[in-house]
Amino acid sequence: MAGEHVLIVEDTELLRRIYHDRLAQEGYTVYTASDGLEAIQQMRAVPVDLVLLDLIMPRMGGLEVLETMKADPRLSGIPVVILTNLGEESSVERAIELGAVDYLIKNQAKPADVAAKIRLALDNLGGRSADTKSYKLLVRDRQADAECFVADARLPRRFWCPACEVELAIELLPQGDRPGWYDAHVICPMCGREF
Structure with missing residues (x-):
């Protein structure tokens, strides 16, 4: 097993x-x-x-x-x-x-x-469980609502991790009680730091 x-x-x-x-x-x-x-x-x-x-x-x-x-x-x-x-x-x-x-x-x-x-x-x-698969998505800077999101989330240096110098990602985590719904977190894919 x-x-x-x-x-x-x-x-x-x-x-x-x-x-x-x-x-x-x-x-x-x-x-x-x-x-x-x-x-x-x-x-x-x-x-x-x-x-x-x-x-x-x-x-x-x-x-x-x-x-x-x-x-x-x-x-x-x-x-x-x-x-x-x-x-x-x-x-x-x-x-x-x-x-x-x-x-x-x-x-x-x-x-x-x-x-x-x-x-x-x-x-x-x-x-x-198998239904806890998360997804990491990259967001394009200066596209759609990116400018507003950067301002509202107070992201440092736009979509870049200041420590690792890599592009940040949006991580989507499934909500166990609501299929198809996700919680979103802005993270550095290298160090795992949240913003």
């Missing part, structure tokens, strides 16, 4: 590879990220049914990732299983408060345990 998309967020390369190989053997499509910033970018770029998330990482830790996911309607429904070390009980409690569905203690969990925990989480909560 695998085939779901799992994102492994772990800063230790060896663990990333071990979890990746085991989950790929189980039939999952596996993505990896070495820190929280990379994880957020990937979640915004590809469909993810579950995130296996380390808590302690450089640049952006697991709790910050959970806070970002909770605040983003595109990411808030993705189940998260936490990877933790012994002695991080308060961090685990905070992660559960932020929406994590379960946790594993790294030095006690074998790759088979990780795969079993992911299967359990997906079976109990369900991953992202």
Whole structure:
């Protein structure tokens, strides 16, 4: 019953590879990220049914990732299983408060345990359904109502991300309760930043 998309967020390369190989053997499509910033970018770029998330990482830790996911309607429904070390009980409690569905203690969990925990989480909560496909559209500058939109949305430098120097996109996300209706967000397709 695998085939779901799992994102492994772990800063230790060896663990990333071990979890990746085991989950790929189980039939999952596996993505990896070495820190929280990379994880957020990937979640915004590809469909993810579950995130296996380390808590302690450089640049952006697991709790910050959970806070970002909770605040983003595109990411808030993705189940998260936490990877933790012994002695991080308060961090685990905070992660559960932020929406994590379960946790594993790294030095006690074998790759088979990780795969079993992911299967359990997906079976109990369900991953992202097929009808949550999003679309990214480019808008032509100075065409139709583009001028008014730029002014009303207060976009920086017209339709360009100031950090990445790439053209912004309009992302359409389906409204689950209204088929054919979408919520729109202006985003940078490279860094995932919203405007």
